[in-house]
Amino acid sequence: MGGIGICVEGDNSTQLPAVSDRAAEAISHFPNKMYAFIWRNWNLVDINQMSKVLETKPVNIVQIAKMMGLPQYVKPTWSIQQIYITLLRRNWHILPYSQLMTLTNLSDSELAQKLREDDFLYVKLGNIKPVCDAVHYSEPTKADIRKLARIAQVVHTDFGSTVNKPEVPRFAFINDLTHVDPEVNSQDNQKSRFELRYIYSYFGLFGDPLFDNDPNLYPDGLLQKLSRMGINGVWLHVVLRDMAPGGEAFPEFGKGHEQRLLHLRELVDRAKKYGIGVYLYMNEPRAMPKAFFKNRPDMEGVSEGDYSAMCVSNPIVHKWLTDALAYLFKEVPALGGIFSITGSENLTTCVSHGQFASCERCSKKTDTELIADVNSAMEEGVHRSAPNAKVIVWDWGWRGHQIAPDIISQLPNNIWLMSVSEWALPLQRGGISTQVGEYSISAVGPGPRAQTHWEAAQKRGLKTAAKMQLNNSWEIASVPFNPAMDLVAQHCWNLASSGVNGLMLSWSLGGYPSMNLLMSKMFDRDPLPSVDEALDEMARNYYGEKGKAFARKGWTRLSNAFKEFPYNGSVLYFAPTQIGPANLLRLKPSGYTATMVGIPYDDLKTWRGPYPADVFINQLQKVADGYTEGASMLQKAVTLAPNKHLCEVQQQARYAETIGLIYQSAANQSRFILLRDEWLDAKTSTVRKQELRNSMMEIVQKEITLAKKLYVLTKEDSCIGFEASNHYWFVPDDLIEKVISCRYILDELKSDHLNIMKNKI
Numbered sequence: 236m237g238g239i240g241i242c243v244e245g246d247n248s249t250q251l252p253a254v255s256d257r258a259a260e261a262i263s264h265f266p267n268k269m270y271a272f273i274w275r276n277w278n279l280v281d282i283n284q285m286s287k288v289l290e291t292k293p294v295n296i297v298q299i300a301k302m303m304g305l306p307q308y309v310k311p312t313w314s315i316q317q318i319y320i321t322l323l324r325r326n327w328h329i330l331p332y333s334q335l336m337t338l339t340n341l342s343d344s345e346l347a348q349k350l351r352e353d354d355f356l357y358v359k360l361g362n363i364k365p366v367c368d369a370v371h372y373s374e375p376t377k378a379d380i381r382k383l384a385r386i387a388q389v390v391h392t393d394f395g396s397t398v399n400k401p402e403v404p405r406f407a408f409i410n411d412l413t414h415v416d417p418e419v420n421s422q423d424n425q426k427s428r429f430e431l432r433y434i435y436s437y438f439g440l441f442g443d444p445l446f447d448n449d450p451n452l453y454p455d456g457l458l459q460k461l462s463r464m465g466i467n468g469v470w471l472h473v474v475l476r477d478m479a480p481g482g483e484a485f486p487e488f489g490k491g492h493e494q495r496l497l498h499l500r501e502l503v504d505r506a507k508k509y510g511i512g513v514y515l516y517m518n519e520p521r522a523m524p525k526a527f528f529k530n531r532p533d534m535e536g537v538s539e540g541d542y543s544a545m546c547v548s549n550p551i552v553h554k555w556l557t558d559a560l561a562y563l564f565k566e567v568p569a570l571g572g573i574f575s576i577t578g579s580e581n582l583t584t585c586v587s588h589g590q591f592a593s594c595e596r597c598s599k600k601t602d603t604e605l606i607a608d609v610n611s612a613m614e615e616g617v618h619r620s621a622p623n624a625k626v627i628v629w630d631w632g633w634r635g636h637q638i639a640p641d642i643i644s645q646l647p648n649n650i651w652l653m654s655v656s657e658w659a660l661p662l663q664r665g666g667i668s669t670q671v672g673e674y675s676i677s678a679v680g681p682g683p684r685a686q687t688h689w690e691a692a693q694k695r696g697l698k699t700a701a702k703m704q705l706n707n708s709w710e711i712a713s714v715p716f717n718p719a720m721d722l723v724a725q726h727c728w729n730l731a732s733s734g735v736n737g738l739m740l741s742w743s744l745g746g747y748p749s750m751n752l753l754m755s756k757m758f759d760r761d762p763l764p765s766v767d768e769a770l771d772e773m774a775r776n777y778y779g780e781k782g783k784a785f786a787r788k789g790w791t792r793l794s795n796a797f798k799e800f801p802y803n804g805s806v807l808y809f810a811p812t813q814i815g816p817a818n819l820l821r822l823k824p825s826g827y828t829a830t831m832v833g834i835p836y837d838d839l840k841t842w843r844g845p846y847p848a849d850v851f852i853n854q855l856q857k858v859a860d861g862y863t864e865g866a867s868m869l870q871k872a873v874t875l876a877p878n879k880h881l882c883e884v885q886q887q888a889r890y891a892e893t894i895g896l897i898y899q900s901a902a903n904q905s906r907f908i909l910l911r912d913e914w915l916d917a918k919t920s921t922v923r924k925q926e927l928r929n930s931m932m933e934i935v936q937k938e939i940t941l942a943k944k945l946y947v948l949t950k951e952d953s954c955i956g957f958e959a960s961n962h963y964w965f966v967p968d969d970l971i972e973k974v975i976s977c978r979y980i981l982d983e984l985k986s987d988h989l990n991i992m993k994n995k996i
Contacts (some may be wrong), residue, residue: 248417252357253351254332254366255365258366258603259367262329266376268370269289273296273305273307273329279322280315282995284315284337285338287337288330288337291371295372299375303383303390307399318962320960321966328365352444354743354960355831357582357833359834361830364695389978390971393974394971396610397947397950401952405953409438412457413451413455415456416459426467427467427756427759428758428759429755432465433737434739435468435470436746436959437748437959438746439746440452441590445494446494446498447605453471453505458508458509465756468514469511470515471513471514471515471516473495473516475519476520476521477751477788478495478496479562482555484551484555485555499567503573513570514572514573515570516576517560517576520543520583520907523543534552537590537597539596540587545584546581551610565567568620570624571623572626573625575627575628578633586603586978587967603641603642614626615647626647630654630688631655638659644691645772651698654681654700655680657703658671658680664799664867665851666850667871669845671803673760674807677799678798686733693734696767699734699735700735700736700737702742703724704744705726705740705752705755706741709832711894711898714889714894716745716750716751717793720754721790721791723969726781727755743958750773750777754769754773778872778875786868786872787866799858801846804844805845806844809831809841811901812898812901813897813957815896816896816954816970817942819909820903820980821837832961839908855902859896859902862891863899868886869891873888889948889955892944896948899941911931914928931975932981932984932985935981943970943974945970949967
């Protein structure tokens with residue numbers, strides 16, 4: 236996932252994706268979808284908004300919630316904008332488009348734009364909108380009341396009084412991270428061997444943050460904390476046609492750009508107080524609807540669906556790209572620079588997806604020339620107005636990520652070359668040979684692709700940067716950082732020894748100011764400390780002399796366990812390793828394919844990628860066991876740690892435990908699906924079915940235990956389950972729903988057993 240799409244003014248993509256002919260997934264543990272809707276939106280959405288959707292009075296919703304045993308209503312303190320992705324995902328199989336728009340306060344055009352442009356949101360939802368009938372309030376029937384009583388009984392029996400005990404509100408971390416400490420210097424002036432270390436906001440909203448002047452994009456408190464970690468750059472995503480006027484050639488461009496530039500200047504000035512520069516992500520020029528080219532046929536490049544590339548081989552498009560950046564940096568000259576990506580999932584230039592041969596103009600050039608040309612156009616524009624700004628060219632997506640030093644040879648002289656550190660690193664996990672793409676903490680870079688590209692760039696005298704994931708990765712991103720500190724330290728040491736000039740420490744995930752980030756600062760010194768020296772110092776600083784040994788043992792256990800992660804792009808994006816126990820078990824196959832970091836369903840075949848099912852499960856179990864043991868060691872270290880760092884060390888233990896629970900659940904779910912599919916097979920004997928039923932029930936009981944444990948952790952920490960580009964994958968009530976669903980499945984399995992016994996009689 237190398238590109239971020241965003242909702243832009245003037246984009247004509249106002250058409251909602253067509254509703255498929257696929258029936259929505261059944262939610263059998265509720266009497267009907269009205270009750271599922273109330274459960275899944277309770278205390279996430281203002282009750283008046285829920286009432287509008289169901290076309291009823293709030294009192295009726297409150298009454299139903301009470302009948303199901305839900306906690307007391309608390310009015311949400313966050314905006315719909317902060318949680319609309321969560322709402323869309325959890326209601327995707329419940330509400331039709333019309334009611335989704337009512338729930339989220341989005342018009343049809345706004346929803347269409349978000350589905351297309353907000354970090355591949357429609358892809359995360361499976362590229363399919365199931366058929367959903369409208370859901371309206373109706374009085375509970377007697378049968379409904381009996382089922383609601385059963386749900387309430389489960390809530391009471393399994394969770395007791397904890398349901399109504401106060402929880403840390405979702406998004407509470409924003410208050411924690413925006414607090415400015417007056418006792419801390421505003422700027423960290425420590426000299427660094429890395430000229431640049433830049434990162435994304437932990438909780439920055441997607442969409443159009445500069446137009447909206449999002450207060451939570453980079454508040455002063457977060458900038459101060461990042462500066463203390465040695466960060467000297469932050470980045471944000473923009474669309475160039477929104478940031479500069481288009482002139483005579485493109486008069487529709489630039490609507491609202493003055494407002495965006497005003498807010499950008501304010502951010503640049505604030506960040507400067509903390510020694511931090513602001514960098515813009517350039518994934519340009521963005522494809523446009525075909526109607527855009529009606530009077531510009533010579534500018535239309537390759538097409539995908541209803542969109543076509545703006546062909547940079549056309550002199551007018553080329554000039555606009557350069558002039559727009561020159562204008563932007565003239566208006567905001569203190570910007571730190573840009574980083575470009577020319578091969579992302581977004582269609583940009585004709586070469587971005589390798590289809591340039593189908594363009595009359597671009598087919599006359601090589602892909603090397605085309606990639607160099609678009610980067611040269613951007614570099615020329617930036618440096619025309621700001622000669623000292625950094626232009627970082629990222630090699631993501633070049634020729635499907637093959638090694639390509641010939642492209643580097645044609646890049647401009649005054650750019651940086653950035654590569655994903657761990658790319659192409661060969662691995663063997665569980666006896667299966669594979670290769671790292673990106674987003675890996677379990678595999679420590681640099682790999683051969685990055686090393687080859689950096690060497691080619693350095694021979695030309697270009698500066699180089701490594702893109703890495705220091706806090707978390709898509710291996711698991713539902714905790715703000717993964718305390719596998721030995722792996723983190725080794726990667727930092729490797730890069731400090733490699734001669735690279737800068738580090739990009741995260742993509743959209745991973746911007747939390749944690750010990751992991753601080754680890755990269757540990758290797759700024761001369762002489763360079765060893766990995767053990769850095770880890771010892773970090774453990775001593777946070778856990779004290781008494782707790783240091785337990786912390787080191789815990790970190791090593793976690794790191795060794797994480798090296799067993801069954802790495803593969805399919806596992807990374809589709810397995811339930813973001814939500815674990817919050818993913819429901821299905822007694823009947825859903826028939827739905829797992830979606831990219833979205834909804835795993837029960838699609839074991841996609842989850843496991845190249846790994847045989849038994850190997851996949853075994854590797855997950857190794858990670859789970861290691862994190863359970865490592866968390867216990869860290870919990871022991873916490874009891875010995877000084878009070879001044881109690882919050883940080885408690886987080887480490889809590890997140891280690893959370894990761895263990897999530898991976899254990901992923902292993903459980905995989906086992907359950909194998910057993911279920913055999914149980915449902917008509918060829919399976921009655922005796923074998925009984926054995927399978929008993930094994931399934933054991934797994935269901937284990938999932939109940941895991942869900943209850945994760946419920947407690949999630950209630951006490953608002954970071955768990957959150958990631959900026961996905962909002963909340965799960966909230967505490969989802970874990971109660973998991974237990975309700977599990978109890979329903981147990982009832983069904985017991986009923987199956989009774990039916991079998993009756994047939995025998």
